[in-house]
Amino acid sequence: MTSNITNDMLETPASISGQILKKLDHVADYFKDNAGELLWNLMMIAAILILAKLALYLISRGTKSAMQKQMYHRSEKQGKRIDTMMTLLRSAARYVVYFIAILLILKQFNLFESMKGLIVTAGVGSFAIGFGAQSLVKDVVTGFFMMFENQFSVGDYIKTDNFEGTVEATAMRVTYLRTFKGEQVIIPNGTISRVVNYSRGDNVAIITVSTSYEADTQKIMQLIEQAVKQYASENMDVIKEPPVVQGITAFESSSVQISVMCKVHSMKQWQVERGMRLAVKEMFDKSGVAFPYQRIVKMDYTPEKKLTNDDIPKGKEKKDKIPEWANIEDDE
Template identity: 70%
Template structure:
């Protein structure tokens, strides 16, 4: 018969006895090692305070760099510096949190056990087990986007899912602010295509619908006069004179005329609205109407020779104008 271990002999058989034993062990631990436990708590608080101080220091340094004029001599340089500072702030935040967690685990003698777990399970399998594959993808994609200078803080961009102004860039996500004021947080790994409206010149494009009955050549001259006057009055918006392309499409109830104009960066929407207003005002002065749906209401009057047939008849009556099977009554 094999020998029974001593720890099994000392373990109470009942649940209440086991619970009391664990309570006694816990009280014995606090009695004998309470000073060490209290010291560990003090060290944890000190580590958290130092981490918070380091985060505040990094935030102050990056904010100071973003406000210095020597780093903002040109708009592009300023955007680049702001982007790098926000990225540095994000990377420093992750690094400080990681170091603080390791120091806290070390204070409670958990670092060695965690290190043994990592070595046993393998770093790769542990990362995949915690779903860190997408995290690594977000971080790597974010670094490539920043170093390739695909966009900067302050640029107006469009991705697959959102469109807005870049507020900040982090290691894992990008923050956008839409026209409606909504903040959109996009993981960097999900960004595969970026349209940057803030790089280079833009083109304002409008389509003007005119009536089929109007003289198209005369309408083209009116549109040319209206958009040219608008360009002369707004030289700070328009970079090159507008071009009236002519007829671009024959719609169901209108002749569409296109106008394009090369404008300064991020001014295309303002110029489009301005040119539409200029064309509308010029059309009003010249008496040219825009096409719109016309509804004609006609009252129907039955003819005396062809009176309206009333298909409603009393139950039990027959109709001579209906087939024989239709006059059969249900039982």
């Protein structure tokens, strides 16, 4: 026994390449001895991934089918609500399926129990992970309450603190907006603190017409009323109540401001505002009424003749040219 220990201690240490080859031999022996178990684990992992993909496909197909069914879209409000719930369900299902798949894969390599014990015992690490995921948790919780309170739905035109656009989709963590320019904006739900929803209820179209102080205001108001009422009669599909001329709302430095208000259907306020402005402009052109605008007057300036010493009066001549009211005595 003593001779064997002595012989092992006296062995020459192997070189780096020899150590690497020795480790590779151990790995090869491990794969050779456990080839069947490793192959089975790989097959189970492939099956788990295939089932996860299949589950996500079925969920996506089911939600898409629900969003396209006419029975769930009997009204615009109901349709938007269903679309919102389906996109949210799709997002939540994706997280759940991926989480379960990862746990099953770890279990195949007997890592689940080890990680569970590690998470339970590593209190400081758990606190650090929780602190780092604080923003993620805030996004998910805020998104859940926004959907639960039905603050907005897919298809609504909304304005948040910094962005404005149409809601394309809602997820557990983010909201997708499409702006007027076609840009897609992805907003974390936790950063949304205020929402203005333009798609809920009726809207009001308001325009302000600038008129000159010299014009007859009563006549101008009659022309404006005639123009906007004619426009309203031709566009009853977007206007809910006839437009009303509010009268003078402000006196500016070079114009009198007259406002017009009109109640319109949801999301039609910008269209009606543009139409009423065009109708007023055409009515003013037809009636010969001019809009006030800033004018720049250019005046020709010719400097007077420059005085010389010969032009300055002296002696008696100086006294004669001094007005009596000046009361200045001549020193000469």
